Amino acid sequence: MTHLSRIIAGAGVLALGVSLAACSSDGGSDGGGGGGNKFSVVFLASSSQNGYNQAVYEGVQQEAKELEKKLGITITTKIQDGQFDANTQLSQLQNAGTTGQASGVIVVPQDGPGLAAAFPLGNDIPVVSVLNPIGPDIDKMEPQTEGVVATVASPPSAGAERQAETVVEYCKNIDPCKIGLLAGLLNSPLDVARIKAWKKVLGAHDNITIVGTVEGAYDRDKSLTAVSNLLQANKDINGILSNADQQTMGAQIALENAGIDPSKIFLTGGGGTTEAVKAVRDGKWTNDYLNYPVSMGKAALEQLINKLRGEKVQAVVDADTLVKLPPMSTKKDLDAMPDFTGEWNG
Numbered sequence: 031m032t033h034l035s036r037i038i039a040g041a042g043v044l045a046l047g048v049s050l051a052a053c054s055s056d057g058g059s060d061g062g063g064g065g066g067n068k069f070s071v072v073f074l075a076s077s078s079q080n081g082y083n084q085a086v087y088e089g090v091q092q093e094a095k096e097l098e099k100k101l102g103i104t105i106t107t108k109i110q111d112g113q114f115d116a117n118t119q120l121s122q123l124q125n126a127g128t129t130g131q132a133s134g135v136i137v138v139p140q141d142g143p144g145l146a147a148a149f150p151l152g153n154d155i156p157v158v159s160v161l162n163p164i165g166p167d168i169d170k171m172e173p174q175t176e177g178v179v180a181t182v183a184s185p186p187s188a189g190a191e192r193q194a195e196t197v198v199e200y201c202k203n204i205d206p207c208k209i210g211l212l213a214g215l216l217n218s219p220l221d222v223a224r225i226k227a228w229k230k231v232l233g234a235h236d237n238i239t240i241v242g243t244v245e246g247a248y249d250r251d252k253s254l255t256a257v258s259n260l261l262q263a264n265k266d267i268n269g270i271l272s273n274a275d276q277q278t279m280g281a282q283i284a285l286e287n288a289g290i291d292p293s294k295i296f297l298t299g300g301g302g303t304t305e306a307v308k309a310v311r312d313g314k315w316t317n318d319y320l321n322y323p324v325s326m327g328k329a330a331l332e333q334l335i336n337k338l339r340g341e342k343v344q345a346v347v348d349a350d351t352l353v354k355l356p357p358m359s360t361k362k363d364l365d366a367m368p369d370f371t372g373e374w375n376g
Contacts, residue, residue, distance in 0.1 A: 066133075068104040069338055071331065072126045074119055074137040078111035080248055081276065082301060082323050083138050085374035086160055089327025090136060096328075097335055105335070114215065114247075116141035120148055127151025134334045136160060136327070142168055143219050149177045156337040158330045161220075161323075161349075162186060168223045171346045180333040182326045182347040184357075189350075190224035190273065192358055193298060193319055194231035197271055198238070200296045200316060204268055205237035209296070210260050212253060212272035212281055216245045224273050241267060246277030253280030261288045269296025275306040275318065275376045282314065298358075303376030310361055317360045324373040325352040 073090055075083035087109050094105040112119035119140050126132045127148065135157045139145045142162045149164075151157075156179040157164070165174025169185040201207030211228055214221045225243060232238045241264045246253035253276070261267060261284060270285075272278040278299030282292045292314045299306050302320035309315040329347045336343045350357045355367055364370065 066338070067102065069106070069133040069335065070131065071105060071107045071334065072132045072135050073107060073109045074112060074122050074126070074135060075109055076112045076119065076138045076140040077114045078109050080114075081303075081374060081376045082161075082248070082274075082321075085323035086136075086138055086327040086330070088374075089324035089329075090331045091327075092324065093328035093331040097331070101335075101339075103335075103339075105331075112138075112140050114140060116144050120145060123148040123157075124151070127153055127155060129153075133338055134158070136330045136334060137164070139164055139220075141219055146175045149175050151177055156334060158182065158334045160326050160330050168219050171348075173345055179337045179343050180330070180345050180347065182330045182333070182349055184348055184350045186220055186223045187227040189300075189319060189357065190227035191231050193271060193273070193300070194228045196298065196317055196358055197232060197269060197296055198235055200269060201235070201238050206239045207237050207268045208239050208241045208264060208266060210241050210257065210264065210267055210270045211243040212246045212257060212270055212277050213243060214246060214248050214274055214277070216243075221273065228271060246272065246274065246280065248274045248276050250276050250280040250283075253277035254284045255280075257281040257284035258287065261285070261290070265290070267295065269316075271296070271298060273300045273319075275299035275301035275303040278309075278315065278318075279305060279376070282309070301374075301376055302372050303374055304372040305376055307364060307370065307372040310359065311364050313361060317358050319357055320353070320355055320359050320372075322349065322352040322373050325349075 073087050077083055090107055094107055110122050126135050130153055134155050138160050139162055142164050143166050145164045157177055158180045160182045162183055163171055163181045164178050169187045171181045213225050242260045244256035244260055270281045285292045297315045298317050300319035306318045310318050326349050333343050356363050
């Protein structure tokens with residue numbers, strides 16, 4: 031089992047057991063159309079200890095309150111901890127689909143392709159996926175599995191290519207340009223796709239050398255250790271490409287400990303945390319791939335409730351469009367939107 035991410039406070043977020051909240055008799059537990067006005071939603075976190083998952087759940091909770099006021103309905107939500115383990119989350123989804131106690135499920139998949147094995151669920155309840163899709167194609171956002179009604183995400187390979195292209199731009203006058211890759215979980219389909227996309231883009235440029243690919247596990251301390259080890263043989267490194275802000279914060283500390291000024295090399299992350307936004311504004315990071323997990327959680331619940339009430343469902347919500355900033359934002363981009371501080375703390 032992989033190491034869990036560092037515990038980060040999220041409003042009202044606690045790791046719960048496997049029990050689900052009971053759905054009332056008119057709660058639409060069959061995932062069908064209107065008529066019911068009480069709904070029980072299970073949120074399956076890839077890890078309830080992970081700040082990103084906590085932020086998504088915060089968005090689910092916020093939207094639940096807003097929809098209750100707007101529509102005169104009742105929504106109860108519960109979170110379950112997938113522990114960054116694909117088999118654990120698969121079992122949780124299967125259980126949610128057989129107990130008859132859940133109206134619908136929102137999930138941040140640990141293993142999107144593997145999670146498809148849970149379908150068809152024992153009960154016909156709708157499922158919304160966040161961050162990555164459920165099904166064999168990690169880059170196909172349209173629902174691939176019957177029972178999945180919507181995906182709130184953007185193609186991970188496209189995002190990773192976009193990140194890598196900013197490295198190419200940074201390195202255009204540097205030869206050799208030595209880059210370290212800091213991925214989340216090396217066995218996760220999501221991160222496997224990202225690493226493949228990074229290497230595809232960087233490998234097309236002879237002046238760029240990848241000096242190592244290390245695992246950060248979406249954790250600041252583990253990333254600090256991994257990058258510190260990488261720097262022992264690469265003190266002349268020109269940049270670090272990371273897919274998560276928690277990891278990049280660890281990388282920044284490792285660089286500073288090694289006597290390297292982070293602002294003098296290429297440094298990026300992914301997630302759009304308040305810390306990352308500040309680091310880009312301060313010039314310590316080159317850019318950041320912004321994510322909006324609270325907004326993603328809100329969008330996921332909106333589509334789930336639409337399905338449960340028999341209303342139109344948006345099958346794909348492009349996560350990159352939820353806030354009006356470029357996905358890969360620089361200091362210049364952020365300075366043009368001074369009120370944006372990020373949606374979560376990583």
